[in-house]
Amino acid sequence: MSKRDPLAIRGEYAVVIGGSVAGLLAARVLADHFERVTVVERDHFPAGDGMRKGVPQGLHPHVLLARGREILETLFPGLTDELVAAGAVRMNFTADLLNLSPMGWGVRFPSAIIEPALTRPLLESRIRRHVAAHPRLSFVEGCDVVGLLAAHGRDVDGVRIRQRGQTEGEGGVEDLAANLVVDASGRTSRSPQWLQELGYPAVAETVINSFLGYSTATFEPLAGFEPGWKGLYIQPAPPTHLRGGVIWPVEGGRWMVGLVGMARDYPPTDEAEFMAFARSLRTPIFYEAIRNMRRLTPIAGYRTTENRLRHYERLVAWPGGFVVVGDAVCAFNPVYGQGMSAAAMGALELDGALGELAADGATGAWGQRFQKRLAARNASVWQLATGADLRSPATEGALPGPLDRLMYRYLDRVFLRSTVDPQVALTVVEVLHLQKPASALLHPRILWPTLQGVSRSTSHPQPT
Ligand SMILES: Cc1cc2nc3c(=O)[nH]c(=O)nc-3n(C[C@H](O)[C@H](O)[C@H](O)COP(=O)(O)OP(=O)(O)OC[C@H]3O[C@@H](n4cnc5c(N)ncnc54)[C@H](O)[C@@H]3O)c2cc1C
Numbered sequence: 001m002s003k004r005d006p007l008a009i010r011g012e013y014a015v016v017i018g019g020s021v022a023g024l025l026a027a028r029v030l031a032d033h034f035e036r037v038t039v040v041e042r043d044h045f046p047a048g049d050g051m052r053k054g055v056p057q058g059l060h061p062h063v064l065l066a067r068g069r070e071i072l073e074t075l076f077p078g079l080t081d082e083l084v085a086a087g088a089v090r091m092n093f094t095a096d097l098l099n100l101s102p103m104g105w106g107v108r109f110p111s112a113i114i115e116p117a118l119t120r121p122l123l124e125s126r127i128r129r130h131v132a133a134h135p136r137l138s139f140v141e142g143c144d145v146v147g148l149l150a151a152h153g154r155d156v157d158g159v160r161i162r163q164r165g166q167t168e169g170e171g172g173v174e175d176l177a178a179n180l181v182v183d184a185s186g187r188t189s190r191s192p193q194w195l196q197e198l199g200y201p202a203v204a205e206t207v208i209n210s211f212l213g214y215s216t217a218t219f220e221p222l223a224g225f226e227p228g229w230k231g232l233y234i235q236p237a238p239p240t241h242l243r244g245g246v247i248w249p250v251e252g253g254r255w256m257v258g259l260v261g262m263a264r265d266y267p268p269t270d271e272a273e274f275m276a277f278a279r280s281l282r283t284p285i286f287y288e289a290i291r292n293m294r295r296l297t298p299i300a301g302y303r304t305t306e307n308r309l310r311h312y313e314r315l316v317a318w319p320g321g322f323v324v325v326g327d328a329v330c331a332f333n334p335v336y337g338q339g340m341s342a343a344a345m346g347a348l349e350l351d352g353a354l355g356e357l358a359a360d361g362a363t364g365a366w367g368q369r370f371q372k373r374l375a376a377r378n379a380s381v382w383q384l385a386t387g388a389d390l391r392s393p394a395t396e397g398a399l400p401g402p403l404d405r406l407m408y409r410y411l412d413r414v415f416l417r418s419t420v421d422p423q424v425a426l427t428v429v430e431v432l433h434l435q436k437p438a439s440a441l442l443h444p445r446i447l448w449p450t451l452q453g454v455s456r457s458t459s460h461p462q463p464t
Helices: 021-030 066-075 079-085 120-133 191-197 271-279 284-291 339-354 364-389 402-417 422-432 438-442 444-452
Strands: 011-017 034-041 089-092 097-101 114-117 137-141 143-149 158-163 173-177 180-183 205-208 213-221 231-234 243-250 254-261 293-295 300-302 307-310 322-324
Touching: 011 021, 011 158, 021 034, 021 066, 021 120, 021 180, 021 339, 034 143, 066 079, 066 114, 066 339, 079 114, 079 120, 089 243, 114 243, 120 137, 143 173, 143 191, 213 271, 231 284, 243 284, 254 271, 271 284, 284 293, 307 364, 322 364, 339 364, 364 438, 402 422, 402 438, 402 444, 422 438, 422 444, 438 444
Parallel strands: 011 034, 011 180, 034 137, 097 231, 180 322
Antiparallel strands: 089 114, 143 158, 158 173, 205 307, 213 254, 213 293, 213 300, 231 243, 243 254
């Protein structure tokens, strides 16, 4: 990240649309390059770490991957300790998490991958607190951005905002002029329509949908329940096992229990059916664990989980003064826990691009270069998420090719080896945590032991 050097300030005023994770991180890096930055959010932020309407996914487990946490710590020094002080559970991902991969139980051993496990609202509120304390950053809450301003041709020079609850023609409308507008408004972003209104062509989209749903509730343990693990993850293993679940520790001595089902085998939100679904997973450990817990919240469902990639990088013309980041560009099937970390990687990319801003500011050519950089950065994460989803025959949007099928066969052997071999297991976890590229799984240190194979009888039939 650039040093906060006043000479590095290149623009007067930037506006960010959306105050969720991608918007907050974008705002933080913009503050190193602009005199003032305003985040416009349609919600009123809750006091403390409460839920809010604009981020309904906050009711579901959110895993903060190692790469994402490292970037957050760079942007907000001391954040990890603050999260732990607020009750986040320090989770050693190779020792404390009982993980049933498609090929068996992961071998358990201590490693340096120790990350805070917590609720999404707690994480977002602590990031927001840092942003709010920054002298160049401010919020406009309870206002929708309803359009882009482009007073001088087709370049963007601000946004139109309207107070929540007001309809068109009722007032409550204001224009904010800005040198740069960053759209971080998530999956439902209206940038494709806004760009078309300015005369730009339609944005191509790739959608790969495994039709996965979540059902989640928060539980507390009954007295005496000490399972010998901090978290439990039963991965779906398509095409044979389309169901999975996670028991995720969060602040306050509670666990979030999330069930997932692919191929429209959506988990239910009715109590009895929820328990029956949990009982149907491919190990009894999950069901036995939640029988030792008491449910504290209603069961919430969620089904908008398709991988959605908007190809802004392909547009041949791009407006000055405008970029798009986060889920608004590339949203992943959340079951792989990548969205917030990809947003963090995108914020670093934005910081790098802002460092290259010339005296003429955020021109269309600059914005176009940034969208291409971001697309390249997202590509490997997209590959991991969609590659896994395409193993389910019910997934729509693409078909696995011969190379993919070859790779699946190899990965199955890697996963099998990772049930007995800590070195292979560690590399798998590092790849899934976006610390290493997927190509690390082809390194000779992984390839040779993988090719030696493991007979299923020597892999762990039970968690160890
Ligand atoms: C069920 C589920 C589970 C997930 N689990 C994980 C996980 O384990 N790990 C992980 O890293 N990620 C996970 N994710 C993904 C993660 O939530 C997102 O990737 C992350 O929040 C970054 O998204 P974002 O900030 O781009 O958009 P969002 O989080 O969708 O936020 C968009 C924001 O913009 C605001 N907004 C929208 N339109 C306007 C407008 N016109 N004007 C003003 N404000 C507007 C919204 O109110 C909201 O605050 C999960 C997602 C889901 C759905």
